[in-house]
């Protein structure tokens with residue numbers, strides 16, 4: 001996700017959508033996107049929950065960041081663009097919090113401003129009947145497994161990393177997955193309309209086979 005060929009199309013699209021205005025990244029993390037976007041001359045502010053992630057960001061750039069929850073925290077001023085990438089809306093584990101996140105984006109936007117979300121399409125079609133786990137990556141030194149709770153609409157991504165020995169390290173990331181149609185309804189509840197949806201940052205068509213999407217919402 002840090003490779004220039006991944007980051008550059010993201011930065012190109014966001015800079016074009018900002019159209020010279022100020023932008024706000026929800027869950028800015030270590031600045032993977034924000035730092036190169038700011039290097040283009042775009043004024044970037046962030047909201048981020050994790051101090052350790054911010055510590056990494058501050059080693060790279062001095063961007064204004066509010067420490068807090070993207071569903072509720074307020075950054076100063078108004079913005080032409082708010083963006084939330086890398087599936088991170090799923091880190092909010094309830095539907096209510098996810099709707100609040102849309103409402104918080106709306107509160108920060110100028111009229112006509114845009115909220116951009118990058119999010120995976122739930123991969124339930126890969127679940128065979130009676131099974132609630134899917135291996136999403138299996139390669140030397142790394143195994144990724146998603147386990148699903150389809151009643152709560154939750155999944156936990158399990159990241160196993162290992163070397164030659166018998167021990168592995170496990171990182172777990174719980175998420176609430178969202179269907180595109182549900183995401184659009186969250187947008188409507190917060191006063192947005194879907195302006196465009198593509199399969200990637202370069203504008204590829206979103207189809208039934210797309211595994212993720214970049215959705216642009218416009219504040220009515």
Ligand SMILES: C[S@@+](CC[C@H](N)C(=O)[O-])C[C@H]1O[C@@H](n2cnc3c(N)ncnc32)[C@H](O)[C@@H]1O
Nearest residue numbers: 027028029032048049050053069070086088091
């Ligand atoms: C997958 S990383 C993405 C970071 C960055 N946006 C990027 O694209 O590289 C997810 C980030 O979301 C942050 N995060 C998770 N829940 C959050 C919340 N409720 N409010 C703000 N940040 C949150 C985490 O601390 C982490 O930095």
